[in-house]
Amino acid sequence: xxxxxxxxxxxxxxxxxxxxxxxxxxxxxxxxxxxxxxxxxxxxxxxxxxxxxxxxxxxxxxxxxxxxxxxxxxxxxxxxxxxxxxxxxxxxxxxxxxxxxxxxxxxxxxxxxxxxxxxxxxxxxxxxxxxxxxxxxxxxxxxxxxxxxxxxxxxxxxxxxxxxxxxxxxxxxxxxxxxxxxxxxxxxxxxxxxxxxxxxxxx
Numbered sequence: 001x002x003x004x005x006x007x008x009x010x011x012x013x014x015x016x017x018x019x020x021x022x023x024x025x026x027x028x029x030x031x032x033x034x035x036x037x038x039x040x041x042x043x044x045x046x047x048x049x050x051x052x053x054x055x056x057x058x059x060x061x062x063x064x065x066x067x068x069x070x071x072x073x074x075x076x077x078x079x080x081x082x083x084x085x086x087x088x089x090x091x092x093x094x095x096x097x098x099x100x101x102x103x104x105x106x107x108x109x110x111x112x113x114x115x116x117x118x119x120x121x122x123x124x125x126x127x128x129x130x131x132x133x134x135x136x137x138x139x140x141x142x143x144x145x146x147x148x149x150x151x152x153x154x155x156x157x158x159x160x161x162x163x164x165x166x167x168x169x170x171x172x173x174x175x176x177x178x179x180x181x182x183x184x185x186x187x188x189x190x191x192x193x194x195x196x197x198x199x200x201x202x203x
Contacts, residue, residue, distance in 0.1 A: 024106040028115035076138035
């Protein structure tokens with residue numbers, strides 16, 4: 001039984017890995033479960049054994065990448081961000097994932113430029129909206145505490161600043177997905193974050 005479960009887990013992992021490649025190459029709407037099964041080296045039936053349909057597969061792929069890379073709203077917490085330098089490192093960590101982790105890169109490129117948030121995939125758009133709201137709320141809480149500790153300017157509106165940080169990170173994902181060779185080079189990343197956070201530093 002254990003061996004069977006291990007085989008099933010390996011098959012599921014292979015399907016998810018193949019799905020990421022297929023979605024990235026063909027776009028989500030043009031990809032089929034048959035395409036994904038072929039890329040994974042399994043039958044279409046094997047794909048259906050693990051995933052209800054293409055939407056279910058995509059949602060589980062999203063959860064897998066988000067959870068395995070700690071790419072979630074809980075990243076922004078008082079435990080991980082107690083100083084402005086901590087905030088800098090968390091922002092850099094997220095951006096470095098996009099530049100250095102090919103699976104994260106492919107997935108972010110897919111959701112930014114290779115899918116439509118309509119019909120069956122409207123649910124994913126709702127998930128993304130909830131993720132955005134939770135991240136901004138968590139960031140706002142962190143910024144309030146940083147203000148209290150004198151780590152950032154007392155005049156900063158924490159709610160607005162939380163949105164600005166989210167926009168800064170998402171904007172780099174979006175623009176770099178359009179022009180990854182010219183928009184922002186990997187070795188400019190720290191300078192970009194430092195210049196942005198200069199806006200937060202106490203005078």
